[in-house]
Amino acid sequence: MDVKDEDQGGHRRATAPGRGAVFVPDPRITLGYRAARIIFEGILRLWFRPKVIGRENVPAEGPVIIAPVHRSFADFGFAAFLTDRKLFFMAKDSLWEHRLLGRLLLSLGAFPVHRESADREALRHAEEVLTRGETLVLFPEGARQEGAAVQDLLEGAAFLAARTGASIVPVGIGGSDLAMPKGRTIPKPLRITVVVGHALPPPERSDRGRVSRSRVHATTELLRQGIQDVYDAARN
Numbered sequence: 001m002d003v004k005d006e007d008q009g010g011h012r013r014a015t016a017p018g019r020g021a022v023f024v025p026d027p028r029i030t031l032g033y034r035a036a037r038i039i040f041e042g043i044l045r046l047w048f049r050p051k052v053i054g055r056e057n058v059p060a061e062g063p064v065i066i067a068p069v070h071r072s073f074a075d076f077g078f079a080a081f082l083t084d085r086k087l088f089f090m091a092k093d094s095l096w097e098h099r100l101l102g103r104l105l106l107s108l109g110a111f112p113v114h115r116e117s118a119d120r121e122a123l124r125h126a127e128e129v130l131t132r133g134e135t136l137v138l139f140p141e142g143a144r145q146e147g148a149a150v151q152d153l154l155e156g157a158a159f160l161a162a163r164t165g166a167s168i169v170p171v172g173i174g175g176s177d178l179a180m181p182k183g184r185t186i187p188k189p190l191r192i193t194v195v196v197g198h199a200l201p202p203p204e205r206s207d208r209g210r211v212s213r214s215r216v217h218a219t220t221e222l223l224r225q226g227i228q229d230v231y232d233a234a235r236n
Helices: 031-048 073-081 093-097 099-107 120-131 156-164 213-235
Strands: 004-006 012-014 051-053 064-068 087-092 110-113 135-137 167-174 193-196
Touching: 031 073, 064 073, 064 156, 064 213, 073 087, 073 167, 087 093, 087 120, 093 099, 093 110, 099 110, 110 120, 120 135, 120 156, 156 167, 156 213, 167 213, 193 213
Parallel strands: 051 193, 064 135, 064 167, 087 110, 087 135
Antiparallel strands: 004 012, 167 193
């Protein structure tokens, strides 16, 4: 019998792609991972000639959430230019509709997230990555957005930072919306500018060691403004 999930309205639907995928946050930079990253970075350098400003703002150790603006499918790739550390990703679950691709993504540090409802499994994977002191790439806007203004963010980044003590690094990516907008499968070879902001600390804990929702919300708003600032800088 097929397992079914429920959406936010309580309706039954088919199991989301990638549900139950076995993800283990392996911190080792294996030969396969290194080779895949070199090839991937080489393609992006050739096609987009990325200019990176503020790379030094990504902490060299400890749990880190890299939080880029999201205007294009190509955005996830530019995180590779921000740090030499191994990267782990939340990736949209539809990529797991292709079984071989899903296995490859898992081996490279990606795990599926179902964006139409609260995905506790994805949050558990993300928390495990950060608890181990690794680097997680997470788009706080959720799905790709349009326009120059960064709207209200999802609170997942601040929530994970509160749980794990991770710092959050806002990242602006200028030009990706022109190079590869929604609906385009082959990107235009346009130069991309990436601006990295200063890392935000996790929400403060109370004397009892707890983090209130108000502090999570305040950190989310600081992150939204931080992403807006670096996005403005990347676009200019």
